[in-house]
Amino acid sequence: MAALTREDTEALIAEVLEVYPEKAKKDRAKHLMINDKTLESSKKCITSNRKSLPGVMTMRGCAYAGSKGVVWGPIKDIISISHGPIGCGQYARAGRRNYYVGTTGVDAFCEMNFTSDFQEKDIVFGGDKKLTKLIEEIEQLFPLNKGISVQSECPIGLIGDDIEAVSKKAAAALNKPVVPVRCEGFRGVSQSLGHHIANDSVRDYILSNRDGQAFETTPYDVAILGDYNIGGDAWASRILLEEMGLRVIAQWSGDGTLAEMENTPKAKLNLLHCYRSMNYISRHMEEKYGIPWLEYNFFGPTKIAESLRKIASFFDDKIKAGAEAVIAKYTPMMNEVIAKYRPRLEGKKVMLYVGGLRPRHVVGAYEDLGMEVVGTGYEFAHNDDYDRTIKDMGDATLIYDDVTGYEFEEFVKACKPDLIGSGIKEKYVFHKMGVPFRQLHSWDYSGPYHGVDGFAIFAKDMDLTLNNPCWTKLTPPWAKKDQAAEKQAA
């Protein structure tokens, strides 16, 4: 079936919105658009970064998720304390599969849950004393930590605890950075504000710690920003950059360390993968240290080649030649992957609904495999993300912001995609509807998907999901009776 036309899509949106009350309908209509590649700005077509409607099923997270889960969590030698009741920390623990090298509990701490486990008495009398004690205990039990961050959960802001004062005292006593992060879950409309708060706290407490200190630089120093090493993504990206002759001095923040972050101002170029969660710090470094930043995309051979050339254009001929050599070296490998999987995936339709960068970045990888993305959307994007999405998506495709559970199901029923890429909350709904599904937040426990190595895994995973024989077994035998009877009669 061909993709929907513009008129069909308009009719679909109108039909889906029909069930809402008048006010809700008006509000939701602003969050849905039909792509038009000629547009320069998304502003007139889509509203984003607004509070979700009460009563609908939203898939968003909170500011704490954006700060602790995304930005601070993956830094391996910093202990991030989930300050507040135990649930936030425990249910967010190690779920994002940010890989790292290190011995957990000795010199790396990402997979552990440190929490102050607030009880009623802490709410009534304040938790500052408990936090002080907790920091002392951490120092005693895990002396190899390089710093501590205090990630506040909702009650901290509500009862007005002074975590800044506690952190300041502790930092002086320990002679290590102790960073208070005011990322209470109720701040903002989604995890997006959490990213911003986390970026600001990195800027205020970490970034300039080593200013003026000696650092052996080369003209080819770059930093990878906004790569959280999910399933090893950052490693798959890093080897490409190193192979073309660059020196990666920092990874933010997957498999990253405090020292790397403090040394980032010495980089010559900041490479930004997830624009949404790290553009703030990139802009700050551009202003304060004069480091240019560049968005790149390491999903799929077309975008990898494009990005490598774009990165190389910031450097001299040696790097440019290096980039070409890397592209030449890996093109046959990529072509092999495409030759193997493209015939099995050609013409299949995909719908995406993810966060951050993936709704636009993976489009290229799907296209390399001959697949078509018929709908995409972000949980928590802002308008600048949609500006960037318009160019990557085909004309007349569906774009949805903060889509509700109901809308997403209806869109899927109408567009009949062959594959859906979204998160765990959507996964089993669509499995039960009989639609192949991949989690694109955590790569469905697979990965890496970035880079050359990642693309091979990506293609294999998509094939395994889409062409899995289980999708033909969804009709139970008793429902198939008619066919069997017909066969017998014939």
Place this chain on the structure above:
Amino acid sequence: MANIMIRQNAAGGLVFYLPKRDLEADIQSIEFDTPEKWGGELKLENGGSYYVDPIPKPARLPISVRAKRLGAAED
């Protein structure tokens, strides 16, 4: 009054960025653009306009400045 950041894009033009609202827009015209006096009214491609107190031209961009909103873009 809002904190804004003015930076240069790859093509050499000026770009306006309002962090609080994640608003990024090309600057179409800047009222004063001489070494001694730089700033004034900024007209954006999205229809909005902002006023920045004139300062000597900054040695390098980007720069963060305070700006007053004169006319809002439609929203």
